[in-house]
Amino acid sequence: MNQLENNYGKSIDNPIKINGIPESIEFLNSLVTDDFKPFLYHRLGSTFIGDSKPIDYYEIMKSGEIREILFIDTYSKITVPEIPAGYLYNSAKIIPTVIKVFEIIKTKGENYRLRKFPEDLF
Numbered sequence: 001m002n003q004l005e006n007n008y009g010k011s012i013d014n015p016i017k018i019n020g021i022p023e024s025i026e027f028l029n030s031l032v033t034d035d036f037k038p039f040l041y042h043r044l045g046s047t048f049i050g051d052s053k054p055i056d057y058y059e060i061m062k063s064g065e066i067r068e069i070l071f072i073d074t075y076s077k078i079t080v081p082e083i084p085a086g087y088l089y090n091s092a093k094i095i096p097t098v099i100k101v102f103e104i105i106k107t108k109g110e111n112y113r114l115r116k117f118p119e120d121l122f
Contacts (some may be wrong), residue, residue, distance in 0.1 A: 009070050009084030015055050016084065017076035021111065024056065024074045029107050031063050031087045040107030040118045044069070050064060058109070061118055 009016040018024040028041055040061045046054035053075045062070050070084060083089050114120040 003071060007085075008082055009072070010068065012049060012055055012057070012071050014043045015071035015073040016082075017073050017080040019040040019065070019074075019076050019079045020039075021056075021074050023079065024072045025109070025111055027072075028058065028070075028109055030090055031083065033087055034086050036088065037063065039063075041070075041107075041122055042108075042111050042114045044115050047068060049065045059117060 008014050016024075017026070018027050032038055041058045043056055043058050046056050048054055053073070055076050056072045058070045058072065060070055062068070068086075108121055110121065
């Protein structure tokens with residue numbers, strides 16, 4: 001069964017499998033939305049399914065208003081290189097989106113909970 005058909009990354013029951021916390025940040029920073037735009041994120045915390053290992057969850061803000069949660073298993077023994085639906089991997093490390101004349105924004109986030117998200121990113 002294709003992971004994308006099973007709500008990969010958008011359900012605690014089917015988290016993105018990444019081997020390590022630094023790798024999860026690198027993974028998120030290498031994504032753009034499916035319309036090639038960067039997004040903002042921060043880690044809300046960790047949760048558990050029964051007796052399992054912790055699953056980290058991140059709040060994502062797309063296009064300034066659209067928010068969703070991505071679940072990442074940072075303690076996976078393997079990394080599964082599949083991308084959740086609604087996102088693309090940007091192998092060029094983000095094609096910058098020009099917002100104002102000289103202002104460039106890239107996918108940006110933190111691996112901890114921000115009290116005032118997204119304001120505290122800036």
